[in-house]
Amino acid sequence: MKGILLVNLGSPRSTAVNDVKEYLDEFLMDERVIDYRWIFRALLVQGVILKTRPAKSAEAYKTVWTDEGSPLVVITEKIRKKLQKIVDVPVEIGMRYAQPSIEAGIQKLVDQGVSEIVLFPLYPQYAMSTTETVIEKAEEVRKKKFPKVKINYIQPFYNRDIYINCLAESIKEKLPENFDALQFSYHGVPERHLYKTDPSKTCKIDDANCINSQVDTHNAYCYRHQCYKTTEAVIAKMGLSKEKTIVSFQSRLGKDKWIEPYTDETLETIPKKGVKNLAIVCPAFVSDCLETLEEISVEGKEQFEHGGGENFHYIPCLNDEDRWIDVVKILCEEKLNDFYLV
Numbered sequence: 546m547k548g549i550l551l552v553n554l555g556s557p558r559s560t561a562v563n564d565v566k567e568y569l570d571e572f573l574m575d576e577r578v579i580d581y582r583w584i585f586r587a588l589l590v591q592g593v594i595l596k597t598r599p600a601k602s603a604e605a606y607k608t609v610w611t612d613e614g615s616p617l618v619v620i621t622e623k624i625r626k627k628l629q630k631i632v633d634v635p636v637e638i639g640m641r642y643a644q645p646s647i648e649a650g651i652q653k654l655v656d657q658g659v660s661e662i663v664l665f666p667l668y669p670q671y672a673m674s675t676t677e678t679v680i681e682k683a684e685e686v687r688k689k690k691f692p693k694v695k696i697n698y699i700q701p702f703y704n705r706d707i708y709i710n711c712l713a714e715s716i717k718e719k720l721p722e723n724f725d726a727l728q729f730s731y732h733g734v735p736e737r738h739l740y741k742t743d744p745s746k747t748c749k750i751d752d753a754n755c756i757n758s759q760v761d762t763h764n765a766y767c768y769r770h771q772c773y774k775t776t777e778a779v780i781a782k783m784g785l786s787k788e789k790t791i792v793s794f795q796s797r798l799g800k801d802k803w804i805e806p807y808t809d810e811t812l813e814t815i816p817k818k819g820v821k822n823l824a825i826v827c828p829a830f831v832s833d834c835l836e837t838l839e840e841i842s843v844e845g846k847e848q849f850e851h852g853g854g855e856n857f858h859y860i861p862c863l864n865d866e867d868r869w870i871d872v873v874k875i876l877c878e879e880k881l882n883d884f885y886l887v
């Protein structure tokens with residue numbers, strides 16, 4: 546029997562400082578997130594970051610938390626429920642970090658008689674810290690606990706027409722009548738991660754070709770390339786000009802160089818260049834979360850206004866919109882059918 550596991554990033558179990566600390570410990574000790582040798586990672590995470598960040602992050606989580614829990618987990622569960630209504634195999638969720646874990650999700654499917662799973666990492670773009678770590682973790686769990694279970698993984702879908710159409714329509718519907726620019730703010734990653742996922746090791750970060758060229762052997766797994774390609778395809782679909790579009794990267798952590806331009810700096814400076822009315826969307830996230838509801842909608846708005854901006858319009862993620870659920874269904878069904886081919 547077949548089943549579907551939707552995997553998202555995960556959130557702390559509550560906004561208590563200790564729960565946020567436990568979550569950040571698991572998240573940041575992932576070698577695909579902070580990719581230093583174990584000893585240096587432990588020194589940085591446990592010796593520095595976990596001393597102060599949990600209290601600060603707990604305060605931020607409190608501002609977005611709902612009666613049902615973390616927005617990210619609540620929305621992922623809503624996606625599951627809606628998908629379950631339109632497919633005829635069991636659907637469960639699993640989080641890469643914290644609860645409900647990937648292992649718990651697989652266990653729930655196995656308990657319903659499932660032995661072939663389509664696992665959907667809910668990230669449009671590939672990165673070590675997104676798709677790669679989800680597959681790595683799921684394979685570890687599968688080999689250790691469920692060796693008889695087969696898993697088919699859904700690949701990044703940033704360039705799939707069905708997804709681009711869905712995102713373009715969703716943005717179009719929510720755009721204000723008057724806006725000077727539409728900003729696409731993606732979660733950032735350290736520049737180093739782009740080199741690490743380049744199989745040919747030839748990426749020149751400053752070379753615009755990396756962003757603009759079609760997919761080739763060097764950028765096939767390049768997160769930044771995929772973010773720019775997402776933007777390019779969406780604005781083409783919307784009929785929006787490049788001149789009215791801004792791409793930037795948010796949520797930096799630590800002292801390393803992250804991919805540029807940075808969202809916070811961009812928000813402060815664009816009003817002086819004439820962008821007084823801004824619409825902003827975050828297409829690295831399929832569901833709203835701390836990074837969109839607090840970092841962009843609250844902090845980002847303040848940065849924009851501080852820079853002289855007048856109207857800041859945040860465009861929500863796809864969340865549980867019906868048209869997105871239809872895309873999830875199609876992507877899952879493609880992989881469900883793959884099992885027949887092996």
Ligand SMILES: C=CC1=C(C)c2cc3[nH]c(cc4nc(cc5[nH]c(cc1n2)c(C)c5CCC(=O)O)C(CCC(=O)O)=C4C)c(C)c3C=C
Pocket residue numbers: 554555556557569577578579598602615617668672674675732733734735796798829830833834835836
């Ligand atoms: C969407 C893709 C994501 C990438 C790429 C990513 C990389 C990445 N993240 C951190 C550090 C943090 N991220 C945090 C929150 C967070 N990150 C993503 C997604 C991506 N991260 C999401 C969806 C969320 C929100 C989770 C939620 O519960 O709503 C946090 C925790 C919050 C905080 O303390 O600010 C950290 C820390 C790194 C280092 C990294 C790159 C490798």
Ligand SMILES: [Fe+2]
Pocket residue numbers: 732796
């Ligand atoms: Fe993150």
Ligand SMILES: [Fe+2]
Pocket residue numbers: 747748749750755756763764767
């Ligand atoms: Fe490159």
